[in-house]
Amino acid sequence: MIKLHDIDHVLMGVEDLDASTHQWEDEFGLTQVGREGRQSLLACNYENPSLILQQAAKPGIIHAAYQLAPGFSLDEAEKHLKEHRVQYTRSEAGVTFADLEGNGIQFVEYRPKQGQDKFPREWRQTTRNHRIGAPRRLGHVNYLTGDIHRQVDFYLNVVGMKLADKLGANAGAFLHIGADHHVMAFVNTGDAHFHHIAFDMLDWGQIRQSFDHLAQYGRVMPWGPVRHGIGGNLAGYVRLPEGDCFIELYCDMEQLDATHEPREYPDDRHSSNVWGLLPPRSYFRFDKESIEAERESLQSIWEKQPALLGD
Ligand SMILES: [Fe+2]
Structure with a gap:
């Protein structure tokens, strides 16, 4: 039985590594903390790298990576994938495979958070040039799907997530690993496509400041601000055309406890947005x-x- 700890990073293909690195630093406030060959490693405040940009002919998301639980090895992850007859590759970085619609997934070993100790992270001295207003951490990823039931089964049984909630019987599904309401989610639109990377922000004030900032860079927010009925998070979404996806900035997500039982929400606008409208169709x-x-x-x-x- 596979056991996960948390989401680790997203690997994104970009056409121009330097330009994209600067863009992510300037627009979204991440910081480059390493450079390895064709890859640029970007981190949120105080965190390990959670966005890896890779020079690629085809821009877009390559995989989402999840940390195995402490004590759970890559060898055990390989054995688990073999039992489920899933093709994979093993490298120094981890074990890489794909879901039923070709979305890349990677298992990596557990690693403690950078500088983790008993004090709040803000207590530490740092020389890293982390930015004021930067996201706190990578929170979740979201996919459009044309095969929701089989995909959810795959993420429950092969990837090792748990079902948090459903939107209608087959309109959407939210999956969690720990207390955060979701670490990944599916929306059933009939076609498979990566939809968004979501970053956790301190509070609404920080999100407001970030969207003001992103607007000055010409980013468009087709949906938001919203409060989601499922998951409860305050959120807004800007399009990232060069990454073929959206970026969500959110805060205030529901925290689940060990007794959580999945709920089914009605497939209506209240479940998507307590405050108002559903997204425009272009959002999908x-x-x-x-x-x-x-x-x-x-x-x-x-x-x-x-x-x-x-x-
Ligand atoms: Fe999201």
Whole structure:
């Protein structure tokens, strides 16, 4: 039986390693803490690297990596994948495989948080140039799927997550490892696609400051601010066209305890957004027209509706 500790990092392919590294530092406040060959290692405040950029011909998410529980070895992870007849590769970094829709997954060994000790992290002296207003940590990843039931089974039985909650019987599913309500989630749109990387922020004030900052860099927020009905987190989403995904900044996520039983929420806008609207349809698309529609807010201009609906 596989046992996980937490999400570890996301590996993202980028066209220009230097430019993307600077972009992530300037826009999202992460800090480059290492450079290894074709890879740039970026960290949130005080954390181990949680976003790894890799020079690649095709930009986009390559894998999401999860730490094994303390004492659980990569050899045991290999044995577990063999038992489930899952193809994998083993490298120095970890054990890498794919889910049923080709999304990359990596198991890495447990590693203590950087400088972890009994005092709050803020107590420590540091010479690292971490940025004021930076995300606290990588929180979760989210995927669109065309095969939700089999995918959820795969993440429960092969990857080793637990079901937190469901959106309707088959519209969405949220999976957790520890206390955070979800470390990954699926939305059933009929097609597989990586959707977003989510960073945990201190509070709404910090998120407000970050979205002001991102707007100045021309980032568009097609959905937000919202409070999710499922998971309870306050959130907003900016598009990252060059990464073929969105970035979520959130705070105040529901914390689950050991007695948690999965719940099924109605598939309506309240479950998605307590405060107001569902996302625009472009939020589930990654084509040029959708990106342009968001940039000009065409989905909110009445005269543009027939064209957007394909009439
Ligand atoms: Fe999310």
